[in-house]
Amino acid sequence: MHVTIPNTQRFNVEADYRNRSFQIDVYQPNLPVPDEGFPVIYLLDGNSTFSTVVDAVRLQSRRPERTEVHPAVVVAIGYPTEEPFATERFYDYTLTEPDFDVTKKWGDRELPAHGGAEEFLAFIENDLKPLIESKYSINKQKQTIFGHSLGGLFVLHTLFTNSQAFQTYIAGSPSIHWNQTAILKEREQFINTKPKLDKTVSLLVAAGEMEGNHASYMLDNAKQLTEELKAVPNLEAAFQIYDNENHISVLPRLINQSLKIALK
Template sequence: MPYFCLTVFVITTAILTSMLAPKAQAETQAASAAATEMQPTQTILEHVVHSKILGRDVRLLVWKPKQDAPEGGYPVIYSFDGETSITVFAEFAGQAAMLGKRYGLVPPVIVGFAEMPGGYTMERRTHDYTPYADHYELSERPNGFEWPELGGGDTYLDAVMNEFKPLINAQYDVNRTRETLFGHSLAGMMTLHALATRPDAFDAYVAVSPSLWFNSPQRFEEMTALLSNPDFAPKDPIPLIMTVGSKESGLSNWDSRLSDEDREQRLIWKKMNAMVENTEKMADLITEQGKGKIELDFAVLERENHHTAKPITMSRAIEMAMTPR
């Protein structure tokens, strides 16, 4: 299947003109006017795939190391939310590539699942990143809107397994025994859902700030079912990184800029979601019942919120993927 090169690079320049003499200001302005576009530091490849399972075109955004593949192929990280994840992942992986040379380690191929340009909406994301259930128990949304259609998560995972991964396996020299699934927020919940219901689908899992409040206690019940199943006896424990920001259950510094009414509503929503408490509860469950089955690396990231926890954990995911087991 053909692929297309997609490059994204943003440069922001600040000039403190108040500190410059008039002549220097004029020279600076002339230089700024002659600025040319800088070459991107990383290149992202774009594969457009028609998914028969999803009934629409989607994109697979891929970063590939410049180094030759190691014996057995590159490790690979598959990431939900490719639109917002791939460039950050690519920058971190590029830095890890330079460091890894010292130790004879090669970074992973990064694959981001993404919609077509203009196709990304919160309604579609909510549908695709929520598992099916016969019934949903959900609180009112903070914006007062009705919940969109839910429950497309298992169909989306079918597309990942039967359409997306086979394409990557055919196009790139990847190691099929070193595959990691990465997700954040609703996608973090989907990552845990994949582990609980398809433990053989990937070799390692990374769940950042998983939305375990969604239709609780469904995620806890399915994880308990997996860990208590005598047929679930992996030869080696399955690696799982799970993180959450310490400030996710309360107000952030920026929330102080909201009106009193909006700040109160936001606090109510965050307390109901109990992101920190629910993630700690899941970590306790896995620690107590998953000995010898799941190798858990759990952290509450101090001073971090729902958004800043993601890039920190991306770096940890790359390190884990690069390290042979």
């Protein structure tokens, strides 16, 4: 017997690069549509996060006057696989080849292709968003992008290169070390050009306490990057460490905090 999540749909969307096909899962609340439309959360690595986020939104938005979490559409950008992660993410979420030695991680295995972040972002902006907005009632002024690990790196890239694309950016345990030279260059350009954000944009960068022991300096990189962004006008940048959490266990706590920021 197949179990389905209520009020959800699944469909595939073809992209115009690398014969890429994305598995898109969408949840829309079974509630009257607000005059301005529902807020929307776009999830990277959708295979791994969709059900958790949907359950959190469904439960917490039942009493928004208490939780400060309002109903929202959830859009998971995943891949046609039953696994939580797909190797295609290495191309879609990264800017260039890795800046560090990956031989210990990959050994004799072939390193997946890298450097497709621009193409992936163009797919989201030019193909996926218009499709979602044609099928669902979306408030274009309350859009969130959520990414973790390499997905968190992509979220930062999106903020630095297209800060008007979303109003809330969630970068969990961002793999800054993976493309450190490129992402820090983008950060400096973003800060130095003093982007004129029409309205306040929120950024949450977060990681688990146990990631502080990682050879990538995950916590230090994330904290330093966030601190320097606090000087940008109309950018509300926050950094959070979750105690006793590792690179994967951090996700449920990150999701809960993200909803309070994105759907208040």
